[in-house]
Amino acid sequence: MEAKPIQRPYLITAFILSLLALGSSFYLTYLHLEMMKQGSGFEAFCDINSTFNCSNVLASSYSRLGPFPISGFALAFYLYLSFSLFWSFNTPSQTRNLLIPPLLLCLANLGVSLAMAWISYHYLGNWCLFCSSLYVLSFLIYFSLKKGVSMPFKKIFSEFFNSHWLKSYVSLILIHALVLGGVWFLEKDYAQAKSSQEKSSLSPQNKKDxxxxxxxxxxxxxxxxxxxxxxxxxxxxxxxxxxxxxxxxxxxxxxxxxxxxxxxxxxxxxxxxxxxxxxxxxxxxxxxxxxxxxxxxxxxxxxxxxxxxxxxxxxxxxxxxxxxxxxxxxxxxxxxxxxxxxxxxxxxxxxxxxxxxxxxxxxxxxxxxxxxxxxxxxxxxxxxxxxxxxxxxxxxxxxxxxxxxxxxxxxx
Structure with a gap:
């Protein structure tokens, strides 16, 4: 089966959705840092009830992968995806080759989203609204991007090594290094800020001027x-x-x-x-x-x-x-x-x-x-x-x- 023409409206939709996902992951990273700064008493505006509670999810051990918050990885990925889609719009002759590597990553990202949703349901019993929005957006982005690229799966995999996969994945690694490095440094700053705040509020009533x-x-x-x-x-x-x-x-x-x-x-x-x-x-x-x-x-x-x-x-x-x-x-x-x-x-x-x-x-x-x-x-x-x-x-x-x-x- 031959590839159909590029469906630009679907690609524009995928780009808009990726920007929304970028915003959600940015806010989740911000919440993570604020929780680190304020401690166990932190409450987010998305802490609606005992079921829908961002703070409980972000405080769990499942919110981190090694030394980094999961939201940091999401932030880096959607920044990479938004950049890839934007770049493809400026090079119409290379659109398909530019988007095959991100498309396969979106498929993997969909699997990660399903796993995280299962953890929220089965292990935590709590749902984070912004995390849940990313689960839904991961499906919509993959669907839109797949429709936009307009290639059958066999063709996608056979054309992978003819695409710009190396440049694409090198940029992915660099973006992750920059974003996660930045989050790591911010965590250190927030931890120091928390320590300073705690030392300056020793009164039991915490009402000192x-x-x-x-x-x-x-x-x-x-x-x-x-x-x-x-x-x-x-x-x-x-x-x-x-x-x-x-x-x-x-x-x-x-x-x-x-x-x-x-x-x-x-x-x-x-x-x-x-x-x-x-x-x-x-x-x-x-x-x-x-x-x-x-x-x-x-x-x-x-x-x-x-x-x-x-x-x-x-x-x-x-x-x-x-x-x-x-x-x-x-x-x-x-x-x-x-x-x-x-x-x-x-x-x-x-x-x-x-x-x-x-x-x-x-x-x-x-x-x-x-x-x-x-x-x-x-x-x-x-x-x-x-x-x-x-x-x-x-x-x-x-x-x-x-x-x-x-x-x-x-x-x-």
Missing amino acids: SEENTEKDIKTKAIEYVQELLTEEPKTIPIEGRPIRGNKDAKIVVAEFSDFECPYCKKAAVELKKLLKPYEKEVSFVFFNYPLDQACHPSLSKRLHVQACNAAYYAHCAKEQGKFWEYHDTLFTEKEHFSEEVFKKVAKEVNLDSSKLESCVASEETKKAILEDLQLGINLKIRGTPTVFVNGYQVRPWFVPEVWETLIPGLQ
């Missing part, structure tokens, strides 16, 4: 924060049966409520260990499981961190074999998406007894133990993870070293 905050140094503000904190009524937090690191007989007890699938908890696992290192003889550090998912959390009605409950079960069972902290540290450094296979792999790395582990994970006693931690957190009105208490006082700026330098001596 911004000019006054800039005039005082961090040490002075830390002293004021701790003085005000110690006037509050401390909460009672039972620690019996929980994993403890440091001096078990210490007068000062640091309690962390954490979720293994929470990206902020992953950072806290590293930072808290560093911050408490100078005080390991004066402090006992206690870990409480607080997985944020409806599979085990009695107050949640939606999926959020879909493997968090299972991670908590495995960590609890590692504690039963006397290896909680080895499992804790290894699991928080795990780069793969969490799954039963990953949990078992980590268990093998820390030399847990596999038969005891399996029976423990499946036991009602384990589920009851995690539920006790969850119920305690609910009673303490914990709204997110990580949440840190010191002798019953909730310390919000736990990431500021000067707070610990003031608080620990003040409690001794």
Whole structure:
């Protein structure tokens, strides 16, 4: 079957749709950066309800591929596609050769969109409106581009190496390098901006005048924060049966409520260990499981961190074999998406007894133990993870070293 003439209206449609997709992916990348800057309290305007919630989707581990957000890859791809279509309009004699490589990539992109839609439905139970728009646009773009190129599949594949595939894919790689590199640098800037904001807002009420905050140094503000904190009524937090690191007989007890699938908890696992290192003889550090998912959390009605409950079960069972902290540290450094296979792999790395582990994970006693931690957190009105208490006082700026330098001596 011979190729039909180029259908220019379809190509114009594909170009307009690719610009819309470019806009959606740009906004998703912006949301990702804002979430990184503002933390777990961030809310997007597309957070409509428990089902349609951009923030929940972007906070999940499925929103990243390696060190980069998925939206960054989408931004780079649709920038490449828009550029390719625009370039083809200016070289009518080469339109088909220029568009065969992007057409095949659009087919692959359609497959990726279907996979991401399946993850949203099956694993997350949440939908992001802008992500969903990209799923729909990927189909419409592929359909329009295929109609515009007007070639049967056999002809497309046979003509591939006669097309401008090398130049096209080199430009694809360069655009991805530039876009992802830019996103990476922005992430670093946003992380630094967040750190600066957090250090300049130490007041428990967070109502301090911004000019006054800039005039005082961090040490002075830390002293004021701790003085005000110690006037509050401390909460009672039972620690019996929980994993403890440091001096078990210490007068000062640091309690962390954490979720293994929470990206902020992953950072806290590293930072808290560093911050408490100078005080390991004066402090006992206690870990409480607080997985944020409806599979085990009695107050949640939606999926959020879909493997968090299972991670908590495995960590609890590692504690039963006397290896909680080895499992804790290894699991928080795990780069793969969490799954039963990953949990078992980590268990093998820390030399847990596999038969005891399996029976423990499946036991009602384990589920009851995690539920006790969850119920305690609910009673303490914990709204997110990580949440840190010191002798019953909730310390919000736990990431500021000067707070610990003031608080620990003040409690001794």
